[in-house]
Amino acid sequence: MKKLLPSNFPIADFQDLWQLANKQKYPRYLFLALCLNLIVAPAVYAANAESFSRYQAYALGLLGIATVIFSIYLFVVMFQPEKF
16 A cells, blocks of 8 residues: 555644644634535525526525524523623
């Protein structure tokens, strides 16, 4: 079998990258939102196949997800303002 990494490859770089990924949550949230859009967009496209293009269905899916997330954020801010 072919080796994926050369023998002198610095493993410490991967460890640093892993620790950085654990500290920063926003890229993970963005990835999860895009994965959720892969589920939502086909449903939007199926509901309005004759009036929307596939691109518009994905854009509307992202807009819907962003609207729900923003609504949840505002709801939390209204009822727990001392955290912010």
